[in-house]
Amino acid sequence: MNAFEIRGGKPLKGEIIPQGAKNEALQILSAVLLTKEKITVSNIPDIKDVNKLIELLQDLGVDVKRISKDTYEFQAANINLDFFHSQTFKQKGGSLRGSIMIVGPLLARYGRAAIPKPGGDKIGRRRLDTHFLGFEKLGAKFIYNAETGFFNIDATQLKGTFILLDEASVTGTANIVMAAVLAQGTTSIYNAACEPYLQQLCKMLNRMGAKITGIGSNLLTIEGVSELSGTEHRLLPDMIEIGSFIGLAAMTASEITIKNVCYNELGIIPDTFKRLGIQMELRGDDIYIPAQKSYEIDTFIDGSILTVSDAPWPGFTPDLLSIVLVVATQAKGSVLIHQKMFESRLFFVDKLIDMGAQIILCDPHRATVIGLDKKYQLKGIEMTSPDIRAGVSLLIAALSASGRSTIYNIEQIERGYQDIDTRLKALGADIRRL
Incomplete structure (x- = not known):
């Protein structure tokens, strides 16, 4: 079985081009x-x-x-x-x-x-x-x-x-x-x-x-x-990859430019990540994300905890809820993730909890994330990718974590992400294929 070995905790920098959708x-x-x-x-x-x-x-x-x-x-x-x-x-x-x-x-x-x-x-x-x-x-x-x-x-x-x-x-x-x-x-x-x-x-x-x-x-x-x-x-650029790279930049405190994103086709994806406190700037048709030492989750107008949930377009795509959940683990504040469409997509959170994340899995559809505000770094562990999106979420967590992580069953990740290890290496990631 192929695996990725990641030594995380280092900021990345550079430009990345999303694949076709x-x-x-x-x-x-x-x-x-x-x-x-x-x-x-x-x-x-x-x-x-x-x-x-x-x-x-x-x-x-x-x-x-x-x-x-x-x-x-x-x-x-x-x-x-x-x-x-x-x-x-x-x-x-x-x-x-x-x-x-x-x-x-x-x-x-x-x-x-x-x-x-x-x-x-x-x-x-x-x-x-x-x-x-x-x-x-x-x-x-x-x-x-x-x-x-x-x-x-x-x-x-x-x-x-x-x-x-x-x-x-x-x-x-x-x-x-x-x-x-x-x-x-x-x-x-x-x-x-x-x-x-x-x-x-x-x-x-x-x-x-x-x-x-x-x-x-x-x-x-x-x-x-x-x-x-x-x-x-x-084909349009893949909006799920674009959202994944936004989350990667935030988690690793990296300065990353995502090229040629077809911004007008992204719907509420950029605004959803902005509500997590992630700064970004539209430069032409590129999204520039500066290195951030911290980011703070927004609340609703009445001060209640923010809920991020999936819905049919133009609502938030369910494929990015796993990314939002991982990003929230290192934010300041708390958020409720409500995965309405699939009943097993949140079950990967046990791996994040093993890494040190503070997550309460309420039921198969809901998880509350209490952000660590980057005061406590996630730690590297061995884990297995259960599906495409959870696999990339775990990869992002590993890149932000201290020490070494090993992710098995990366065939799941590679079903949806082209040359992901090569492209991450170009940004400075310490990742190798086993």
């Missing part, structure tokens, strides 16, 4: 299945989850050409539908939760699809009902085979309809949008997710010839078309 990539790459024409995508992150999906597309028959380190050309002219039922597909699709995203495009273009029960992070129950209820509304029929572990979906004729989503699921909305763009008639999706990455997908589909209106709102209207053409697309 992982969650956008999984949607955009799935959308290449909607046309037989060429699609060029740039700023693709070189990470395991994305590379697995690219490999899966190749196995399905997509012609994939790597033009440069972050740019690929895709052409889905000859798809092998029989591959759906192969053991290879079950193995590869089941290990990647993003594999669910290929169902919508395949239903739209070919009228049928199959998908093994997807994998992904162990962060609690993550149901797929939203996807399948939407497909059913469009006219699809699906059967889950418990023996084989496959969902088999038949959608010989998809027809536009009104769909009220049971939750504002990002992947669910994206999947239903991709199924609806080639359906007969008009589809309205209410309670749709409106994240920037979903907006990016809709804009790309419109460039391909789709007719989608309401982009950026929770009501999308899709007028079905007969076919789509090729296009070019560039």
Whole structure:
């Protein structure tokens, strides 16, 4: 098992460029299945989850050409539908939760699809009902085979309809949008997710010839078309990486500039970190964070303890709550972290408590953090990464801690963060791979 060994407690300095957005990539790459024409995508992150999906597309028959380190050309002219039922597909699709995203495009273009029960992070129950209820509304029929572990979906004729989503699921909305763009008639999706990455997908589909209106709102209207053409697309920078680097700078009292962040697409992420007392300055499209010896958590207007919770966009993304929690451990003041969407994402706090953090885990969804105000430094320990976001949070804690830390199961971290050890070394971090 690979591991990172970190000797923390030293300030970092320099510039860092965020990778392309992982969650956008999984949607955009799935959308290449909607046309037989060429699609060029740039700023693709070189990470395991994305590379697995690219490999899966190749196995399905997509012609994939790597033009440069972050740019690929895709052409889905000859798809092998029989591959759906192969053991290879079950193995590869089941290990990647993003594999669910290929169902919508395949239903739209070919009228049928199959998908093994997807994998992904162990962060609690993550149901797929939203996807399948939407497909059913469009006219699809699906059967889950418990023996084989496959969902088999038949959608010989998809027809536009009104769909009220049971939750504002990002992947669910994206999947239903991709199924609806080639359906007969008009589809309205209410309670749709409106994240920037979903907006990016809709804009790309419109460039391909789709007719989608309401982009950026929770009501999308899709007028079905007969076919789509090729296009070019560039992914946004990963907002989760940007938030992670903001937290890293604060925890390690470092002077860091995060380059080319597409600030207008970050929503309330910068303001949320500012409420933790972190100073930052927008320079062009870069975020400059000065070295801070201390930072103080804000309170509500009536003086009560600040609560940071996740919510569908434009609320605060759940993927950054782990980072906020870690950053709060060295702040002045207290904060309640309320993770509403996943019931197991806070269970990594035991590692932080072992490092010296003062955290009360109230229940699976809430944790109260009493900041140490950097008067007591965290201490290095051995630990294991349970999922992508918790893993990076523990990495940030280790970089701020005194002594040596070892983080095992770093494959989880590398599913979402490209060349993270190399990029941290460039800032002056003492990190090596075991």
